[in-house]
Amino acid sequence: MATEIERKFLVEGDAWREDIESEAQMVQGYLTGNQAVTLRVRVKGDAAFLTVKGQPTGISRSEFEYPIPVTDAEAMLKELAVSPPIEKTRYRVRCGAHLWEVDVFAGANAGLVMAEVELDSEDEAFERPDWAGREVTGDRRYYNASLAQHPFSTW
């Protein structure tokens, strides 16, 4: 078990691209809708993961993640997902002491670029880069599970 503590921001401009350390293609879908527990299936490059997330409390959320066979993930996305999967490219971007994740969405969420920084505690200090615009932590519309059902292009 882990507790995920993160803050999320909309991304402005392209300056973050200068500090990219790595990138990965992701396809992810959700097997639950409108439930306290979120069940996510993610294919990330050649790997796949099944993730159970509890309801957020403030900016924290309990998370249980397990590697699974890619063939299982693909079957679940095809047969059991409640909506079409989300496609995005995730970039890892260095900023000060933290590695940020910048997600550039595609498909029905094209146009949305969102960054998150994972923290060890709710009050941990972090350097906020210039390209991190409006904070959207806790705004349910920006949850990936919500974006799967109500894509950015339909807002």
Add this chain to the structure above:
Amino acid sequence: MATEIERKFLVEGDAWREDIESEAQMVQGYLTGNQAVTLRVRVKGDAAFLTVKGQPTGISRSEFEYPIPVTDAEAMLKELAVSPPIEKTRYRVRCGAHLWEVDVFAGANAGLVMAEVELDSEDEAFERPDWAGREVTGDRRYYNASLAQHPFSTW
């Protein structure tokens, strides 16, 4: 991925106890309620499993099961389950070519004894033992996920 094909029966009498091959204590809970997808957490002796099940089609159901740490399972049962867990003892009982599973429920489902036989295909023949009473395959009240929310003792 596996497809689970099984038939379930209420158990009459104790004659099945003569053919017990093994037994295991189980505690299991559900992290979803009223969803097409069922997410089950089970602790079975010293092991634990996370299982994703699709909606049944006839007597078949897609199933994805993964071993997980017992500490994770216990945390999920405590924090994320939608109802108190089901407790039961599962006996493996030989009958002809098949190994049956006889579940003797405890707690809020005490009094319920149910047997199931897993088949390789929907039309596979199997010997039906004398102690296998009324068939309840497909009767939603007898789904474990349903028994967790509407225990046998409340019927």
